[in-house]
Amino acid sequence: MNSPQNIYAWEQSRAIIDIGSNTVRLVVYGGPPRAPVTLLNEKVTAKLGKHVAETGRLSEKAVGGVLAALARYKALIDLAGVPQVDVVATAAARDASNGAEFLEKVRAIGFAPRLLSGVEEAETSATGVLGAFPHAAGIVGDLGGGSLELVDVADGGTSHGVSLPLGSLRLPALRAKGDRVFVREIGRMLAKADWAAEPGTDLYLVGGSMRALARGMMVRLGWPMEDTHGFALPAAEALKLARQLARRGQALQPIDGVSSSRLASIPDAAALLAVLLQRLQPGRVIFSSWGLREGVLFGSLSDAVQKEDPLLAGVMAFVGGMAVDVALVDAAAEWMADVVPMARTPLGRAALALCLAAGRVEPNLRRGLPADWGLAKRWVGVDNAGRAMLAAALRGSVGKVQKDAVAEPWARLAPSAALAEARGLGLAARLCRRMSAGSAAVIRSTRLTVEGGHLRLTSAVPQLIGDGSSRDLKELAQHLGLAV
16 A cells, blocks of 8 residues: 555545535545545535434435435445445434434445444544644544534543534524523533633644634635645634634635535634633644544554654655655765754655655646645645745755745745755755766765865766756855855
Protein backbone atom coordinates (compact mmCIF):
# COMPACT_ATOMS: atom_id res chain seq x y z
CA MET A 1 0.00 0.00 0.00
CA ASN A 2 3.03 2.29 0.38
CA SER A 3 4.45 1.95 -3.13
CA PRO A 4 3.67 4.87 -5.46
CA GLN A 5 1.86 2.79 -8.05
CA ASN A 6 -0.52 1.43 -5.40
CA ILE A 7 -1.68 4.72 -3.86
CA TYR A 8 -4.80 4.77 -6.03
CA ALA A 9 -5.36 1.01 -6.23
CA TRP A 10 -8.95 0.19 -5.28
CA GLU A 11 -8.09 -3.44 -4.63
CA GLN A 12 -5.82 -2.31 -1.78
CA SER A 13 -8.15 0.30 -0.34
CA ARG A 14 -10.48 0.50 2.64
CA ALA A 15 -13.99 1.95 2.72
CA ILE A 16 -15.72 3.67 5.62
CA ILE A 17 -19.47 4.29 5.48
CA ASP A 18 -20.75 6.78 8.04
CA ILE A 19 -24.53 6.70 8.53
CA GLY A 20 -24.99 10.03 10.23
CA SER A 21 -28.00 12.07 11.25
CA ASN A 22 -27.52 14.57 8.42
CA THR A 23 -25.61 12.69 5.71
CA VAL A 24 -24.72 9.16 4.73
CA ARG A 25 -21.20 9.17 3.36
CA LEU A 26 -18.87 6.71 1.65
CA VAL A 27 -15.15 7.43 1.80
CA VAL A 28 -12.65 5.07 0.17
CA TYR A 29 -9.08 5.43 1.40
CA GLY A 30 -5.83 4.29 -0.19
CA GLY A 31 -2.20 5.25 0.18
CA PRO A 32 -0.06 4.91 3.30
CA PRO A 33 -2.03 3.80 6.38
CA ARG A 34 -0.63 6.65 8.50
CA ALA A 35 -1.63 9.34 5.98
CA PRO A 36 -4.43 7.86 3.89
CA VAL A 37 -5.34 9.26 0.49
CA THR A 38 -9.01 9.81 -0.28
CA LEU A 39 -9.91 7.92 -3.45
CA LEU A 40 -13.63 8.64 -3.25
CA ASN A 41 -15.75 10.85 -1.01
CA GLU A 42 -19.45 10.66 -1.81
CA LYS A 43 -22.37 11.75 0.34
CA VAL A 44 -26.14 11.96 0.26
CA THR A 45 -27.79 14.56 2.49
CA ALA A 46 -30.70 12.39 3.60
CA LYS A 47 -31.24 14.11 6.99
CA LEU A 48 -31.99 10.79 8.64
CA GLY A 49 -32.30 12.37 12.07
CA LYS A 50 -34.29 15.48 11.10
CA HIS A 51 -37.55 14.55 12.86
CA VAL A 52 -36.23 12.26 15.58
CA ALA A 53 -36.34 14.96 18.28
CA GLU A 54 -40.05 15.65 17.56
CA THR A 55 -41.41 12.21 16.64
CA GLY A 56 -38.86 9.82 18.09
CA ARG A 57 -38.73 7.98 14.77
CA LEU A 58 -36.81 7.95 11.49
CA SER A 59 -39.05 9.13 8.67
CA GLU A 60 -39.83 6.76 5.81
CA LYS A 61 -38.59 9.32 3.29
CA ALA A 62 -35.22 9.72 5.02
CA VAL A 63 -34.81 5.98 5.47
CA GLY A 64 -35.56 5.46 1.78
CA GLY A 65 -32.93 8.02 0.80
CA VAL A 66 -30.30 6.38 2.99
CA LEU A 67 -31.06 2.87 1.76
CA ALA A 68 -30.89 4.00 -1.87
CA ALA A 69 -27.49 5.57 -1.22
CA LEU A 70 -26.27 2.44 0.56
CA ALA A 71 -27.41 0.25 -2.34
CA ARG A 72 -25.29 2.35 -4.70
CA TYR A 73 -22.34 2.22 -2.30
CA LYS A 74 -22.63 -1.57 -2.10
CA ALA A 75 -22.59 -1.89 -5.89
CA LEU A 76 -19.56 0.40 -6.18
CA ILE A 77 -17.63 -1.43 -3.48
CA ASP A 78 -18.34 -4.88 -4.91
CA LEU A 79 -17.59 -4.00 -8.52
CA ALA A 80 -14.43 -2.04 -7.67
CA GLY A 81 -13.16 -4.84 -5.45
CA VAL A 82 -12.69 -2.87 -2.24
CA PRO A 83 -11.51 -5.56 0.20
CA GLN A 84 -12.40 -4.00 3.55
CA VAL A 85 -15.53 -2.07 4.53
CA ASP A 86 -16.52 -0.59 7.89
CA VAL A 87 -20.03 0.76 8.42
CA VAL A 88 -20.84 2.86 11.47
CA ALA A 89 -24.16 4.41 12.51
CA THR A 90 -24.51 7.23 15.01
CA ALA A 91 -27.10 9.39 16.78
CA ALA A 92 -30.12 9.06 14.47
CA ALA A 93 -30.10 5.25 14.46
CA ARG A 94 -29.18 5.26 18.14
CA ASP A 95 -31.96 7.56 19.33
CA ALA A 96 -34.90 6.58 17.10
CA SER A 97 -37.44 4.02 18.27
CA ASN A 98 -37.25 2.35 14.85
CA GLY A 99 -33.46 2.52 14.68
CA ALA A 100 -33.03 -1.24 15.11
CA GLU A 101 -35.53 -1.88 12.31
CA PHE A 102 -33.59 0.50 10.07
CA LEU A 103 -30.30 -1.27 10.77
CA GLU A 104 -31.89 -4.59 9.80
CA LYS A 105 -32.66 -3.08 6.39
CA VAL A 106 -29.02 -1.98 6.14
CA ARG A 107 -27.95 -5.57 6.85
CA ALA A 108 -30.30 -6.80 4.14
CA ILE A 109 -28.30 -4.76 1.61
CA GLY A 110 -25.22 -6.72 2.62
CA PHE A 111 -23.50 -4.48 5.16
CA ALA A 112 -22.67 -5.15 8.80
CA PRO A 113 -23.35 -1.82 10.52
CA ARG A 114 -21.89 -1.08 13.93
CA LEU A 115 -24.07 1.15 16.10
CA LEU A 116 -21.84 3.43 18.16
CA SER A 117 -22.87 4.53 21.62
CA GLY A 118 -22.59 8.23 22.41
CA VAL A 119 -19.34 7.67 24.28
CA GLU A 120 -17.94 5.47 21.49
CA GLU A 121 -18.82 8.15 18.93
CA ALA A 122 -17.07 10.81 21.00
CA GLU A 123 -13.97 8.70 21.55
CA THR A 124 -13.74 7.61 17.90
CA SER A 125 -13.94 11.21 16.67
CA ALA A 126 -11.29 12.21 19.19
CA THR A 127 -9.10 9.34 17.99
CA GLY A 128 -9.33 10.82 14.50
CA VAL A 129 -8.19 14.19 15.83
CA LEU A 130 -5.25 12.51 17.56
CA GLY A 131 -4.34 10.89 14.25
CA ALA A 132 -4.10 14.31 12.60
CA PHE A 133 -2.63 16.15 15.60
CA PRO A 134 -0.42 13.58 17.39
CA HIS A 135 0.32 15.93 20.28
CA ALA A 136 -3.24 17.22 20.72
CA ALA A 137 -4.19 18.12 24.28
CA GLY A 138 -7.49 19.66 25.25
CA ILE A 139 -11.09 19.12 24.18
CA VAL A 140 -12.57 17.66 21.00
CA GLY A 141 -16.04 18.87 20.03
CA ASP A 142 -17.69 16.98 17.15
CA LEU A 143 -20.90 18.57 15.87
CA GLY A 144 -22.95 16.07 13.92
CA GLY A 145 -26.50 16.26 12.68
CA GLY A 146 -28.03 14.67 15.76
CA SER A 147 -25.57 15.28 18.56
CA LEU A 148 -22.56 17.12 19.89
CA GLU A 149 -19.78 14.93 21.26
CA LEU A 150 -17.28 16.31 23.76
CA VAL A 151 -14.22 14.43 24.95
CA ASP A 152 -10.90 15.20 26.61
CA VAL A 153 -7.68 14.30 24.77
CA ALA A 154 -4.18 14.16 26.24
CA ASP A 155 -1.06 12.01 25.93
CA GLY A 156 -2.46 10.19 22.91
CA GLY A 157 -5.61 9.04 24.72
CA THR A 158 -9.22 10.03 25.32
CA SER A 159 -11.39 10.36 28.43
CA HIS A 160 -14.68 11.76 29.75
CA GLY A 161 -16.56 11.38 26.47
CA VAL A 162 -20.18 12.54 26.40
CA SER A 163 -22.86 12.91 23.73
CA LEU A 164 -25.35 15.78 23.97
CA PRO A 165 -28.55 16.25 21.89
CA LEU A 166 -27.20 19.41 20.27
CA GLY A 167 -26.74 18.34 16.66
CA SER A 168 -27.04 20.76 13.76
CA LEU A 169 -30.53 19.43 12.93
CA ARG A 170 -31.72 20.16 16.49
CA LEU A 171 -30.20 23.62 16.89
CA PRO A 172 -32.74 25.64 14.84
CA ALA A 173 -35.66 24.60 17.09
CA LEU A 174 -33.65 25.35 20.21
CA ARG A 175 -32.56 28.77 18.94
CA ALA A 176 -36.16 29.60 18.03
CA LYS A 177 -36.93 29.64 21.76
CA GLY A 178 -34.71 32.69 22.18
CA ASP A 179 -31.09 33.39 22.99
CA ARG A 180 -31.51 33.15 26.77
CA VAL A 181 -33.19 29.76 26.56
CA PHE A 182 -30.54 28.60 24.07
CA VAL A 183 -27.69 29.53 26.40
CA ARG A 184 -29.46 28.16 29.48
CA GLU A 185 -30.29 24.81 27.84
CA ILE A 186 -26.72 24.23 26.70
CA GLY A 187 -25.47 25.06 30.18
CA ARG A 188 -28.02 22.69 31.70
CA MET A 189 -26.93 19.85 29.40
CA LEU A 190 -23.27 20.39 30.23
CA ALA A 191 -24.04 20.45 33.95
CA LYS A 192 -26.23 17.34 33.73
CA ALA A 193 -23.41 15.51 31.96
CA ASP A 194 -21.04 16.77 34.66
CA TRP A 195 -18.82 18.09 31.89
CA ALA A 196 -16.37 20.93 32.35
CA ALA A 197 -12.91 21.79 31.06
CA GLU A 198 -9.71 23.29 32.34
CA PRO A 199 -9.58 26.94 31.17
CA GLY A 200 -6.93 27.86 28.62
CA THR A 201 -6.74 24.53 26.83
CA ASP A 202 -7.23 23.89 23.09
CA LEU A 203 -10.67 23.19 21.63
CA TYR A 204 -10.58 21.01 18.49
CA LEU A 205 -13.72 21.29 16.36
CA VAL A 206 -14.94 18.54 14.03
CA GLY A 207 -17.91 18.14 11.69
CA GLY A 208 -19.24 19.53 8.42
CA SER A 209 -21.08 22.45 10.01
CA MET A 210 -17.97 23.42 11.95
CA ARG A 211 -15.86 23.27 8.78
CA ALA A 212 -18.40 25.53 7.07
CA LEU A 213 -18.18 27.90 10.04
CA ALA A 214 -14.39 27.87 9.73
CA ARG A 215 -14.66 28.85 6.06
CA GLY A 216 -16.95 31.71 7.04
CA MET A 217 -14.38 32.91 9.54
CA MET A 218 -11.54 32.57 7.03
CA VAL A 219 -13.42 34.64 4.46
CA ARG A 220 -14.03 37.40 7.00
CA LEU A 221 -10.35 37.40 7.93
CA GLY A 222 -9.13 37.34 4.32
CA TRP A 223 -7.23 34.15 5.17
CA PRO A 224 -4.74 33.09 2.46
CA MET A 225 -5.87 29.45 2.62
CA GLU A 226 -9.14 27.67 1.88
CA ASP A 227 -8.47 24.32 3.56
CA THR A 228 -9.97 24.51 7.06
CA HIS A 229 -7.89 21.65 8.47
CA GLY A 230 -5.50 23.07 11.04
CA PHE A 231 -7.04 26.57 10.93
CA ALA A 232 -6.52 27.97 14.43
CA LEU A 233 -7.57 31.14 16.22
CA PRO A 234 -7.22 32.57 19.72
CA ALA A 235 -10.47 31.93 21.57
CA ALA A 236 -11.21 35.64 21.95
CA GLU A 237 -10.99 36.19 18.19
CA ALA A 238 -13.05 33.07 17.50
CA LEU A 239 -15.74 34.31 19.91
CA LYS A 240 -15.92 37.68 18.18
CA LEU A 241 -16.31 36.05 14.76
CA ALA A 242 -18.80 33.47 16.06
CA ARG A 243 -21.02 36.22 17.44
CA GLN A 244 -20.92 38.04 14.10
CA LEU A 245 -21.81 34.92 12.12
CA ALA A 246 -24.53 33.86 14.59
CA ARG A 247 -26.65 36.96 14.04
CA ARG A 248 -30.19 36.17 13.03
CA GLY A 249 -31.64 37.30 9.75
CA GLN A 250 -28.37 37.97 7.95
CA ALA A 251 -27.94 36.71 4.41
CA LEU A 252 -24.56 35.02 4.19
CA GLN A 253 -22.85 35.31 0.82
CA PRO A 254 -22.00 32.05 -0.98
CA ILE A 255 -18.60 30.64 -0.03
CA ASP A 256 -16.45 28.58 -2.38
CA GLY A 257 -16.44 24.97 -1.28
CA VAL A 258 -19.45 25.31 1.04
CA SER A 259 -22.77 23.81 -0.06
CA SER A 260 -26.00 25.77 0.35
CA SER A 261 -27.15 23.43 3.13
CA ARG A 262 -23.90 23.85 5.04
CA LEU A 263 -24.00 27.61 4.47
CA ALA A 264 -27.43 27.68 6.11
CA SER A 265 -26.04 25.84 9.14
CA ILE A 266 -23.34 28.43 9.87
CA PRO A 267 -25.39 30.80 12.11
CA ASP A 268 -26.56 28.00 14.40
CA ALA A 269 -23.10 26.41 14.56
CA ALA A 270 -21.66 29.84 15.35
CA ALA A 271 -24.21 30.38 18.13
CA LEU A 272 -23.33 27.00 19.65
CA LEU A 273 -19.62 27.73 19.43
CA ALA A 274 -20.08 31.10 21.13
CA VAL A 275 -21.75 29.40 24.11
CA LEU A 276 -19.09 26.67 24.27
CA LEU A 277 -16.31 29.25 24.22
CA GLN A 278 -17.89 31.12 27.12
CA ARG A 279 -18.61 27.97 29.13
CA LEU A 280 -15.41 25.99 28.49
CA GLN A 281 -13.00 28.95 28.34
CA PRO A 282 -10.42 27.43 25.95
CA GLY A 283 -7.35 29.38 24.98
CA ARG A 284 -7.45 28.46 21.31
CA VAL A 285 -9.79 26.96 18.71
CA ILE A 286 -8.45 24.51 16.09
CA PHE A 287 -10.53 23.03 13.27
CA SER A 288 -9.93 19.42 12.24
CA SER A 289 -11.05 17.67 9.06
CA TRP A 290 -10.15 14.37 10.67
CA GLY A 291 -12.86 12.97 12.88
CA LEU A 292 -15.05 9.89 13.15
CA ARG A 293 -14.14 8.13 9.89
CA GLU A 294 -10.43 8.76 10.29
CA GLY A 295 -10.76 7.64 13.92
CA VAL A 296 -12.03 4.27 12.72
CA LEU A 297 -8.96 4.01 10.47
CA PHE A 298 -6.38 5.33 12.91
CA GLY A 299 -7.70 3.26 15.80
CA SER A 300 -7.13 0.06 13.82
CA LEU A 301 -3.43 0.74 13.17
CA SER A 302 -0.60 -0.88 15.10
CA ASP A 303 1.23 1.20 17.70
CA ALA A 304 4.28 1.33 15.44
CA VAL A 305 2.32 2.75 12.50
CA GLN A 306 0.45 5.20 14.73
CA LYS A 307 3.80 6.61 15.86
CA GLU A 308 4.92 7.39 12.30
CA ASP A 309 5.10 11.07 11.39
CA PRO A 310 1.89 11.70 9.40
CA LEU A 311 3.31 14.62 7.43
CA LEU A 312 6.36 12.68 6.27
CA ALA A 313 4.26 9.61 5.50
CA GLY A 314 1.89 11.66 3.37
CA VAL A 315 4.59 13.64 1.59
CA MET A 316 6.72 10.61 0.78
CA ALA A 317 3.72 8.80 -0.68
CA PHE A 318 2.88 11.90 -2.73
CA VAL A 319 6.38 12.36 -4.18
CA GLY A 320 7.03 8.66 -4.70
CA GLY A 321 5.41 8.80 -8.12
CA MET A 322 7.94 11.50 -9.09
CA ALA A 323 11.00 9.31 -8.41
CA VAL A 324 11.76 10.90 -5.05
CA ASP A 325 12.41 8.26 -2.41
CA VAL A 326 13.80 8.06 1.12
CA ALA A 327 17.36 7.43 -0.11
CA LEU A 328 17.34 10.62 -2.20
CA VAL A 329 15.87 12.73 0.61
CA ASP A 330 18.37 11.27 3.10
CA ALA A 331 21.29 12.11 0.81
CA ALA A 332 20.07 15.66 0.19
CA ALA A 333 19.31 16.29 3.88
CA GLU A 334 22.75 15.11 4.97
CA TRP A 335 24.38 17.19 2.21
CA MET A 336 22.80 20.49 3.32
CA ALA A 337 22.16 19.99 7.06
CA ASP A 338 25.30 21.81 8.26
CA VAL A 339 24.27 24.85 6.22
CA VAL A 340 20.49 24.58 6.64
CA PRO A 341 19.80 22.85 10.00
CA MET A 342 16.07 22.76 9.26
CA ALA A 343 16.81 19.80 6.95
CA ARG A 344 17.29 17.65 10.06
CA THR A 345 13.69 18.18 11.26
CA PRO A 346 10.61 16.23 10.10
CA LEU A 347 9.11 19.43 8.67
CA GLY A 348 12.37 20.21 6.89
CA ARG A 349 12.58 16.72 5.41
CA ALA A 350 9.00 17.01 4.17
CA ALA A 351 9.76 20.39 2.60
CA LEU A 352 12.93 19.00 1.05
CA ALA A 353 11.08 16.05 -0.47
CA LEU A 354 8.55 18.43 -2.06
CA CYS A 355 11.32 20.68 -3.36
CA LEU A 356 13.11 17.74 -4.95
CA ALA A 357 9.86 16.55 -6.51
CA ALA A 358 9.21 20.02 -7.91
CA GLY A 359 12.05 19.41 -10.34
CA ARG A 360 10.05 16.55 -11.88
CA VAL A 361 7.12 18.85 -12.68
CA GLU A 362 6.73 20.55 -16.06
CA PRO A 363 8.43 23.97 -15.90
CA ASN A 364 5.26 25.82 -16.88
CA LEU A 365 3.46 24.31 -13.88
CA ARG A 366 6.11 24.95 -11.24
CA ARG A 367 5.24 28.56 -10.48
CA GLY A 368 1.99 27.57 -8.79
CA LEU A 369 3.50 24.81 -6.66
CA PRO A 370 4.17 26.89 -3.51
CA ALA A 371 0.48 27.73 -3.17
CA ASP A 372 -0.80 24.42 -4.57
CA TRP A 373 1.42 22.05 -2.59
CA GLY A 374 2.10 24.23 0.42
CA LEU A 375 -1.26 25.85 1.14
CA ALA A 376 -3.99 24.15 -0.90
CA LYS A 377 -3.09 20.47 -0.65
CA ARG A 378 -4.23 18.92 2.61
CA TRP A 379 -1.48 17.61 4.85
CA VAL A 380 -1.90 16.28 8.37
CA GLY A 381 0.52 16.59 11.24
CA VAL A 382 1.35 20.21 10.38
CA ASP A 383 -0.21 23.52 11.39
CA ASN A 384 -0.82 26.59 9.23
CA ALA A 385 2.61 28.00 10.13
CA GLY A 386 4.24 24.77 8.99
CA ARG A 387 2.30 24.84 5.75
CA ALA A 388 3.49 28.39 5.16
CA MET A 389 7.04 27.12 5.63
CA LEU A 390 6.42 24.40 3.04
CA ALA A 391 5.22 27.10 0.64
CA ALA A 392 8.23 29.32 1.38
CA ALA A 393 10.63 26.44 0.77
CA LEU A 394 8.92 25.63 -2.51
CA ARG A 395 9.13 29.29 -3.54
CA GLY A 396 12.88 29.18 -2.99
CA SER A 397 13.22 25.99 -5.01
CA VAL A 398 11.14 26.88 -8.08
CA GLY A 399 11.32 30.62 -8.61
CA LYS A 400 12.70 33.95 -7.61
CA VAL A 401 12.13 34.85 -3.97
CA GLN A 402 10.34 38.18 -3.69
CA LYS A 403 12.54 40.90 -2.24
CA ASP A 404 9.56 41.97 -0.17
CA ALA A 405 8.78 38.62 1.46
CA VAL A 406 5.84 40.21 3.29
CA ALA A 407 4.03 40.32 -0.07
CA GLU A 408 3.85 36.53 -0.24
CA PRO A 409 0.31 35.31 0.55
CA TRP A 410 1.56 33.05 3.36
CA ALA A 411 3.60 35.76 5.10
CA ARG A 412 0.98 36.25 7.84
CA LEU A 413 0.91 32.57 8.76
CA ALA A 414 4.38 32.17 10.28
CA PRO A 415 7.16 34.29 11.81
CA SER A 416 9.40 35.96 9.24
CA ALA A 417 12.50 34.24 10.63
CA ALA A 418 10.91 30.81 10.17
CA LEU A 419 9.89 31.65 6.61
CA ALA A 420 13.40 32.90 5.85
CA GLU A 421 14.85 29.62 7.13
CA ALA A 422 12.43 27.69 4.93
CA ARG A 423 13.34 29.79 1.88
CA GLY A 424 16.97 28.96 2.56
CA LEU A 425 16.14 25.27 2.53
CA GLY A 426 14.34 25.73 -0.78
CA LEU A 427 17.31 27.54 -2.31
CA ALA A 428 19.64 24.77 -1.10
CA ALA A 429 17.27 22.17 -2.56
CA ARG A 430 17.31 23.95 -5.93
CA LEU A 431 21.11 23.95 -5.93
CA CYS A 432 21.16 20.29 -4.95
CA ARG A 433 18.60 19.36 -7.57
CA ARG A 434 20.31 21.17 -10.44
CA MET A 435 23.81 20.04 -9.53
CA SER A 436 22.91 16.38 -8.99
CA ALA A 437 20.12 15.91 -11.55
CA GLY A 438 18.23 14.20 -8.74
CA SER A 439 20.79 11.43 -8.22
CA ALA A 440 21.71 10.40 -4.67
CA ALA A 441 25.06 9.09 -5.92
CA VAL A 442 25.94 12.48 -7.42
CA ILE A 443 24.88 14.28 -4.23
CA ARG A 444 27.21 12.09 -2.17
CA SER A 445 30.12 12.99 -4.46
CA THR A 446 29.91 16.68 -3.46
CA ARG A 447 30.09 18.72 -0.26
CA LEU A 448 28.34 21.93 0.80
CA THR A 449 30.16 23.67 3.65
CA VAL A 450 30.70 27.03 5.34
CA GLU A 451 34.33 28.04 5.81
CA GLY A 452 35.31 31.39 7.24
CA GLY A 453 32.13 33.15 6.19
CA HIS A 454 32.21 31.63 2.70
CA LEU A 455 29.80 29.07 1.28
CA ARG A 456 31.71 26.34 -0.54
CA LEU A 457 30.53 23.68 -2.98
CA THR A 458 33.24 21.14 -3.74
CA SER A 459 33.34 17.85 -5.61
CA ALA A 460 35.70 15.04 -6.47
CA VAL A 461 34.37 15.56 -10.00
CA PRO A 462 34.64 19.35 -10.54
CA GLN A 463 32.90 19.13 -13.90
CA LEU A 464 29.63 18.52 -12.04
CA ILE A 465 29.51 22.14 -10.88
CA GLY A 466 28.26 24.05 -13.91
CA ASP A 467 27.22 27.65 -14.43
CA GLY A 468 23.67 27.02 -13.22
CA SER A 469 24.92 25.49 -9.99
CA SER A 470 27.28 28.43 -9.47
CA ARG A 471 24.37 30.87 -9.81
CA ASP A 472 22.28 28.87 -7.35
CA LEU A 473 25.22 28.76 -4.93
CA LYS A 474 25.60 32.53 -5.10
CA GLU A 475 21.89 33.12 -4.47
CA LEU A 476 21.89 30.75 -1.49
CA ALA A 477 24.99 32.45 -0.07
CA GLN A 478 23.38 35.88 -0.40
CA HIS A 479 20.28 34.66 1.38
CA LEU A 480 22.39 33.28 4.23
CA GLY A 481 24.56 36.39 4.45
CA LEU A 482 27.67 34.57 3.26
CA ALA A 483 30.27 35.13 0.56
CA VAL A 484 31.20 32.63 -2.15
